[in-house]
Amino acid sequence: MPTSPKAAIPVFAVEIIEDDGDWSQAADLDDLIEAAAQAAFEAVEADGAPRFVTVALSSDANVTDLNGRFRGKAKPTNVLSFPAGDGAPDGQIGDIILGLETVEREAREQGIPVAHHVQHLVVHGVLHLLGYDHETAADAERMEAIEIDILSKLGIANPYTGDLETGKSD
Secondary structure, eight states: OOTTTTTBBBOOOOOOESSSSOOOSSSHHHHHHHHHHHHHHHHHSSOOOEEEEEEEEHHHHHHHHHHHHHSSSSSSSSSEEEOOOOOOTTTTEEEEEEEEHHHHHHHHHHHHHHHHHHHHHHHHHHHHHHHHOOOSSHHHHHHHHHHHHHHHTTTTOHHHHHHHHSSSSO
16 A cells, blocks of 8 residues: 555555445455555545545445435445545545445346456445546546546456446546
């Protein structure tokens, strides 16, 4: 993990919490999550200030509850991102929560490894925490291009077309 030139602390760290569900089907999941989060952070954040994110591996039941309480959508989803609020520790950018059953179902439907889908969702979540969104077509195109670039560097095919991109983004 890269370090800040002025300090021996990581520039970006990832805390992984196994909240609910059996996530054991994907080998080396912690390393893959850390690599995806780090790659996303490095791709768009350049100030070098130490930051960290928490990734919770959870269940659809827990994600449904959070989605209902905080977004008014009482249904499961693959990933939720919550920016750090007042009182958060210095450097914390927020929390990312993944819903196991939805992640597994989507990976199966797309014919991709669960580990690749998890990495895509972690990249997506980190980008949201760093201010990116997909509310407009232009924003979605920009965010997808960044995701494709990051994922290609991780050896993961473009999740929007299935083609492996060259790692270039506009």
